[in-house]
Amino acid sequence: MKxxxxxxxxxxxxxxxxxxxxxxxxxxxxxxxxxxxxxxxxAENGAIVKCEDFCEIYYGVLDDNPEVKDRxxxxxxxxxxxxxxxxDLIIYxxxxxxxxxxxxxxYYLLFRDLGLDEATGLYSGYAKVLYDDPAKQDTIYxxxxxxxxxxxxx
Numbered sequence: 001m002k003x004x005x006x007x008x009x010x011x012x013x014x015x016x017x018x019x020x021x022x023x024x025x026x027x028x029x030x031x032x033x034x035x036x037x038x039x040x041x042x043a044e045n046g047a048i049v050k051c052e053d054f055c056e057i058y059y060g061v062l063d064d065n066p067e068v069k070d071r072x073x074x075x076x077x078x079x080x081x082x083x084x085x086x087x088d089l090i091i092y093x094x095x096x097x098x099x100x101x102x103x104x105x106x107y108y109l110l111f112r113d114l115g116l117d118e119a120t121g122l123y124s125g126y127a128k129v130l131y132d133d134p135a136k137q138d139t140i141y142x143x144x145x146x147x148x149x150x151x152x153x154x
Contacts, residue, residue, distance in 0.1 A: 046097035047129035
């Protein structure tokens with residue numbers, strides 16, 4: 001009596017195809033998640049660099065400019081940022097963190113000078129980078145800066 005092994009072969013083939021389809025789905029999900037993490041990491045790295053740049057510029061202009069308006073004007077001149085009504089510096093960036101106009105921006109940096117704390121003698125400020133999209137006003141990175149300027153409280 002002859003038995004057909006075609007049915008068993010087809011069953012093995014279907015199981016193999018199902019296994020590879022599931023493995024492919026998992027791999028595609030991993031690649032998609034890796035791509036999203038890569039974009040988020042690139043945004044965080046760019047934000048860190050821009051915040052550090054503004055804080056270093058703040059250190060540089062602090063000694064020569066005791067008034068907040070003078071410091072903000074000096075920083076705006078160096079960085080190309082604009083000063084808003086609240087004496088904050090704002091500069092817009094595209095997706096690769098190149099300075100751009102507000103209408104094509106992906107991110108923006110806000111720098112606020114908090115001034116002199118009379119009790120400690122420290123000037124302080126902070127820089128933060130946010131998404132320009134109103135739907136997600138998440139802070140990507142924020143950095144606080146403080147500097148002691150000797151002989152200020154005399």
